[in-house]
Amino acid sequence: MPINSVVFEPNDIRRRKSSLVPSTAPRPAHRRQKTQCFVHTLLEKPDGISEKDCNVSYEGLAQERMLDKDPHGLADESHHSRLLTKKQISDMAFGIRELSKKLAQIRIKLHVRNIFILAKAHDETLIKHTRETVEWLLKKDPKYRVYVEETLEHNKLFDTKGLLERDSSFEGRLRFWTNELCHDKPQTFDIALALGGDGTVLYASWLFQRIVPPVLAFSLGSLGFLTKFDYEQYPQTLSRAFDEGITASLRLRFEATIMRSQNRDGDNDRRDLVEELIGEESEDHHTHRPDSTHNILNEVVVDRGPNPTMSSIELFGDDEHFTTVQADGVCVSTPTGSTAYNLAAGGSLCHPDNPVILVTAICAHTLSFRPIILPDTIVLRAGVPYDARTSSWASFDGRERVELKPGDYVTISASRFPFPSVLPLDRKSKDWIDSISRTLQWNSRQRQKSFKEWAS
CATH class of the missing domain: 3.40.50.10330 (Probable inorganic polyphosphate/atp-NAD kinase; domain 1)
Known part of the structure; x- marks a missing residue:
């Protein structure tokens, strides 16, 4: 997208004259870091300053952990948000929001x-x-x-x-x-x-x-x-x-990747999806393999499809098991998609500038399942447990409808391509x-x- 020039709107921002820096003033040093956000290249290329070595906390080390599996090491991390660390996703989401605010003030x-x-x-x-x-x-x-x-x-x-x-x-x-x-x-x-x-x-x-x-x-x-x-x-x-x-x-768009369960010993009855994703087996990259990835603008829906019985869906956020959803399905929506399937399922209206992920059950089997709003830095995973009665089906903005068999799951995270x-x-x-x-x-x-x- 070639750009001739950028024009600032005079009516959008009102600042005191004392806050304006003369054009001849030297540019102040900054500690802005590179992010995984592609959109920054539209206006400028950040050339951040490397951080000095320092002692990191346990929490800091935990954030550097990859949040999903890449069994063969073939995925390009710069193109797949699910393979970014917690800190990288946070930096990327913040960078997109920061750039969006800038773009709203200029022509x-x-x-x-x-x-x-x-x-x-x-x-x-x-x-x-x-x-x-x-x-x-x-x-x-x-x-x-x-x-x-x-x-x-x-x-x-x-x-x-x-x-x-x-x-x-x-x-x-x-x-x-x-x-x-x-x-x-x-x-x-x-x-x-x-x-x-x-x-x-x-x-x-x-x-x-x-x-x-x-x-x-x-x-x-x-x-x-x-x-x-x-x-x-x-x-x-x-x-x-x-x-x-x-x-x-x-x-904001979401990146959704279908992860297929790998048949290791032919006996899925003794396997546990919760254990494989957040338990002792979570480090084993041979339990699942990525199948296909989609960038979506509205929502990812996991539902019962043509099955006569309700779906059973395990819902995870980062390294935590949130809950087991028993319903016709679950809708994971962007702020843009809040007025679509999410609203019809009883979810909240949400301004598109909000940095959130909306999770709404579709005809839940419990009256206490209320819609929940989560930060967009979380990596969500919605999977079908191994002991589920039936498969579930996933769709992405209403397209690419695919079957999720017991053991399969979908990873949902903020996309670096808004x-x-x-x-x-x-x-x-x-x-x-x-x-x-x-x-x-x-x-x-x-x-x-x-x-x-x-x-x-």
Whole structure:
């Protein structure tokens, strides 16, 4: 994501003149450390100072322990949050929050050349809107290259041939993206335009599993918390974004890894999942192997799937066994996903800037299981005990639904690849309150009538 310049908003921060440092003053020394957060490279590359050797406490040593298993030593620690130490995860999460606060106070002027457009390629209305947007962008600037989904290349409604015949300058500038291009070369795109509802934004998160271009979402769905802009105003919105710059909000994503139980002796009846994850066997890296990893924007759900009986799920936080959940399932949500499945299951509304993980049971078998909010520095693990009656099923933002057999579990931790969402420049500070008031009619009721005093 090339950046031309950064513009500070004059109305966002009010400081006394005495607190402003002259531009000629030497930069003060700092002890900022490198973190595992990728997003820092968007604005600056921290070059922290190495810490001096010192005596570490027992707690400090405990925090340096890896929080999950890597039996073959093949995983790249810089790409998998589950393999970071407790301190690294804490530093990473803090770094993302710190950068998010900075981004909320500035406008980033992008050097836009490659524009990615995402919409439902099977929806007639959205195909027409996509074609309209593509034609407008290609006419606006001869340097723009616009990418649309590969399936539209031969779509009769999109009419690629007719679009190219209308203006010869479009040749070579209208391009088509594939899932492989998004996965292998996400840095190709300077900005992503999403046309649809929240599901389209979640699809963008699924396509860009690591690096995500800033996503500017136009509302064309039925219910939208993540779609911030009115499509009818797209010429003005895009012109202003490209000319004046954008303000982005970094949405926390989770990294979820499926861990498969390894059949060591063929007898799972005598194995104990709690013992293997936090007991004496927890150091044995041959009990489980990683299967697949997903970065999610809304939630990870572990449920009973097609089984007629409820799920039995062991829930762990770091090196502690929290509880055994007996329910239809459990929803582990990001703050962004608090208004989705989490809310429907009875969880709390949560502002997306909060550094938390929300855990909500789905139709729990006990009335005392209340939703719980945990810090985002915890590594959660939700697993199926070896003596469970049935398997459970896991889904990631409603996708990639897989079976968890007895002994399998899912590791959930803060991802080092957050999701940058473009905010409206004129109402960014109250954007979330506006969205829940608009979509949920939050706290909406007829105003109480005043008393009419009777004069005697």
